[in-house]
Amino acid sequence: MNDRFLAPALAFDRVCHRYGEHAALDDVSFSCAPGEFIALLGASGSGKTTLLRGAAGLLAFDQGAVRSPGSGDRRTIAMVFQSHVLIDRLSALENVLAGRLGYNPRWRGWLRRFNREDRLLAIDCLDRVGLLSHAARRVDTMSGGERQRIALARALAQQPAVLLADEPVASLDPEAGATVLRLLRDCCRERQAAVVCSLHQPSLALEHADRVVALRSGCVVLDAPSSALDAAALAAVYR
Ligand SMILES: Nc1ncnc2c1ncn2[C@@H]1O[C@H](COP(=O)(O)OP(=O)(O)OP(=O)(O)O)[C@@H](O)[C@H]1O
Ligand SMILES: [Mg+2]
Numbered sequence: 489m490n491d492r493f494l495a496p497a498l499a500f501d502r503v504c505h506r507y508g509e510h511a512a513l514d515d516v517s518f519s520c521a522p523g524e525f526i527a528l529l530g531a532s533g534s535g536k537t538t539l540l541r542g543a544a545g546l547l548a549f550d551q552g553a554v555r556s557p558g559s560g561d562r563r564t565i566a567m568v569f570q571s572h573v574l575i576d577r578l579s580a581l582e583n584v585l586a587g588r589l590g591y592n593p594r595w596r597g598w599l600r601r602f603n604r605e606d607r608l609l610a611i612d613c614l615d616r617v618g619l620l621s622h623a624a625r626r627v628d629t630m631s632g633g634e635r636q637r638i639a640l641a642r643a644l645a646q647q648p649a650v651l652l653a654d655e656p657v658a659s660l661d662p663e664a665g666a667t668v669l670r671l672l673r674d675c676c677r678e679r680q681a682a683v684v685c686s687l688h689q690p691s692l693a694l695e696h697a698d699r700v701v702a703l704r705s706g707c708v709v710l711d712a713p714s715s716a717l718d719a720a721a722l723a724a725v726y727r
Contacts, residue, residue: 497522497682498543498565498650503552505538505706512538512707513549520682522649523674524567527687527693527714530703531726536686537570539703541597542654554698556650561679566648570655570686572639578629579637580619583627584610588644606645613641617663628704634661640668644675651675657692669696 496519505513513535520526528536541547543554544567556565566587574583588606602610614620617637624631627638634658639644643651653672657665673696675681684701687693693700696715702710710717710725 490647493623494524496520497524497556499555500539500543501555502552503539503542503549503565505535505542505549505551505555506545512706513703514541516552516703516706516708518701518708518711520650520684522680522682523676525676525683525685525698526695527697527700528703529688529690529693529700529710529722530686530724532688534703535706536703537654538706539608540567540654540684540686543567543650544652566643566646566650566651568636568639568643568651568653568656570658572632572635574635574638574642577626579624580614580627580630580641581610581623582608584641585639586615586647587613590646609640609647610645613644614638616644616674617641618667633661633664636660637664637668637684642670647679648680651681651683651685655686655688658688664702665692666696672696690719690725693722694719 489586499519500516502511503516511517530536539581542549544565588602595684603617614623619634619637619638627635636656640656657668660668667693672683672685676683694717700710701708701712704725
């Protein structure tokens with residue numbers, strides 16, 4: 489389902505952000521419906537990470553607003569970072585379980601005391617990213633691409649209403665990258681999550697996303713369904 493008339497799961501309303509004199513975001517407005525997968529494109533420095541960090545509440549925009557019906561509840565928005573942020577000394581499974589922290593009462597917050605459902609969910613998420621056989625391995629012994637997939641498994645375990653991913657396929661080989669994008673798409677379909685995912689490969693956006701939003705110098709220069717776009721239309725974004 490991809491009903492644009494549903495109340496948005498995430499909406500940017502005239503967002504502006506500056507770093508000193510530099511305008512990183514300049515009057516950005518668009519929204520993402522439940523079950524919709526938006527690919528965020530744009531050249532390096534166009535503002536993608538700034539926008540996603542603001543949506544995740546990690547940065548306060550100078551002007552404008554970002555709205556999400558469940559905002560305030562840290563479980564509802566999950567983010568997979570450009571630099572995968574994991575807890576090095578913990579195993580893959582423990583890192584994924586960290587995605588469940590928001591659902592556990594405080595007394596159960598210690599990683600080793602998760603309930604059975606949380607453990608099964610974490611195992612399922614690790615399996616989905618193809619790393620179940622590495623469940624017990626410390627993540628600081630893993631490759632960049634493996635860590636990236638663990639970070640995605642952790643976000644999936646959070647069962648968020650909004651999933652933000654900043655270049656989640658940048659450090660992956662083409663096959664693993666396609667798997668990750670299919671997982672994000674499944675997350676949209678199965679859980680009606682809204683997904684906003686920045687990408688550097690326009691072809692992947694066309695293949696996997698419902699809609700493409702492109703930034704240039706902090707402004708939205710394209711907002712259209714993928715079905716209405718082709719490679720030439722996307723190449724224009726980078727000129
Ligand atoms: N902490 C910061 N201080 C100053 N300028 C910053 C900071 N973070 C980002 N910028 C600048 O803001 C602009 C947007 O940066 P941002 O990281 O959002 O771009 P991006 O589209 O994610 O780029 P990339 O594709 O390289 O990841 C860039 O010009 C960048 O140099
Ligand atoms: Mg970035």
